[in-house]
Amino acid sequence: MNVKESPALLTSIFSLQRLARFLDRPLFPWKRMIIGFSVAQYLFEGFLGLRQYQVLLKQKPPKVLEHEVSQEVYDKSQVRES
Numbered sequence: 915m916n917v918k919e920s921p922a923l924l925t926s927i928f929s930l931q932r933l934a935r936f937l938d939r940p941l942f943p944w945k946r947m948i949i950g951f952s953v954a955q956y957l958f959e960g961f962l963g964l965r966q967y968q969v970l971l972k973q974k975p976p977k978v979l980e981h982e983v984s985q986e987v988y989d990k991s992q993v994r995e996s
Contacts, residue, residue, distance in 0.1 A: 974980075975988040983991075 970992075974985070975983050979988070
């Protein structure tokens with residue numbers, strides 16, 4: 915493949931080089947940033963899991979479904995077999 919025939923390839927290579935130069939900062943606290951984002955993601959996912967658990971503990975169907983599904987059908991749908 916001839917380089918002259920692929921301007922898109924040249925553009926992407928140039929963009930990657932610019933990105934590499936931008937990210938190559940030895941004094942930037944990369945380790946702290948990665949650990950901070952990882953901890954934040956862990957806490958956010960834990961929060962979502964707790965919210966979901968609280969919703970699954972409810973004995974009545976959501977208000978949106980109250981007129982669509984009877985309590986008996988809802989109770990059957992919530993049974994979890996081990």
